Amino acid sequence: MSFFEKYSDTVQRNNSFVCVGLDPDPAKLPEHLKGKSDPTLAFLREIIDATRDIACAYKPNFAFFGAQGIAGWEALQGAIQAIPNGMPIILDFKAGDIGNTAEQYAYMAYCQLGVDAVTVNPLMGTDAIGPFFAYQNGCAFLLCLTSNPGSADILRLNTDQGVLYEVLAHKAVEWSQTGPCGLVVGATHPNDLKTIRAIATDLPILLPGVGVQGGQTNAIVQNGLNKKGSGILINSSRSILYASSGTDFAEAARQSAEDLRQVLNSARGGKR
Numbered sequence: 001m002s003f004f005e006k007y008s009d010t011v012q013r014n015n016s017f018v019c020v021g022l023d024p025d026p027a028k029l030p031e032h033l034k035g036k037s038d039p040t041l042a043f044l045r046e047i048i049d050a051t052r053d054i055a056c057a058y059k060p061n062f063a064f065f066g067a068q069g070i071a072g073w074e075a076l077q078g079a080i081q082a083i084p085n086g087m088p089i090i091l092d093f094k095a096g097d098i099g100n101t102a103e104q105y106a107y108m109a110y111c112q113l114g115v116d117a118v119t120v121n122p123l124m125g126t127d128a129i130g131p132f133f134a135y136q137n138g139c140a141f142l143l144c145l146t147s148n149p150g151s152a153d154i155l156r157l158n159t160d161q162g163v164l165y166e167v168l169a170h171k172a173v174e175w176s177q178t179g180p181c182g183l184v185v186g187a188t189h190p191n192d193l194k195t196i197r198a199i200a201t202d203l204p205i206l207l208p209g210v211g212v213q214g215g216q217t218n219a220i221v222q223n224g225l226n227k228k229g230s231g232i233l234i235n236s237s238r239s240i241l242y243a244s245s246g247t248d249f250a251e252a253a254r255q256s257a258e259d260l261r262q263v264l265n266s267a268r269g270g271k272r
């Protein structure tokens with residue numbers, strides 16, 4: 001199944017736009033798991049189990065796994081295996097490099113790890129993105145306007161073709177004729193999201209930045225939905241993963257994901 005088929009199915013089945021971010025920080029794991037031989041994987045298995053009927057996707061961030069060396073790579077593989085079949089998995093590694101290197105990134109994600117989608121930094125241009133388009137069942141989510149305050153330093157620069165993030169959105173629409181892609185837009189920029197959705201009417205948009213980063217849930221649903229009332233994935237990592245540091249962490253994660261699902265669905269209701 002392609003990323004797009006999996007996404008449509010899970011949105012419908014779980015009635016959800018919640019993407020659960022898997023960012024395991026060893027310092028934040030519950031104390032009672034720390035003595036285990038594979039604490040990160042034990043933690044993630046419980047998180048996945050607790051949220052599998054609430055999420056529309058999972059987004060492991062490679063940095064948190066790579067930082068743990070071989071144990072982290074094994075935890076990433078184990079977490080991917082623990083995610084139910086048919087549920088889309090987006091590897092967040094913001095890859096972007098010259099063509100032959102980009103081929104290796106794409107191979108790692110789609111062939112070694114077997115994920116359904118990736119995040120890619122598009123600033124190196126067409127030849128850096130091309131290798132990801134070789135995987136026609138995947139989806140390359142291209143950074144457009146990131147959630148962090150520093151996004152303004154580059155992505156809001158004026159160019160002779162308009163503001164850079166708008167140029168990137170137009171480019172993504174053009175590139176989507178060649179290969180499957182979407183956009184990453186920070187949930188912290190609801191007004192710009194409206195502009196971006198007007199440009200990229202049909203592309204899926206991954207929206208990180210709710211919860212700890214303070215993104216506005218109501219406005220991003222209202223401004224991010226496509227004409228069919230879909231096409232968004234709203235990621236939350238820390239607010240779900242670390243809702244409790246006690247033995248009840250999985251229940252608390254479930255509750256946090258459920259609260260987010262309800263808030264997003266209420267906002268969606270207002271749009272229907």
Ligand SMILES: O=c1ccn([C@@H]2O[C@H](COP(=O)(O)O)[C@@H](O)[C@H]2O)c(=O)[nH]1
Nearest residue numbers: 021061146147186208212213236237238
């Ligand atoms: O613009 C971006 C792009 C990616 N991210 C990533 O999403 C999660 C957000 O984590 P929270 O704990 O929910 O803040 C994390 O993996 C980031 O690297 C982003 O935040 N903004």
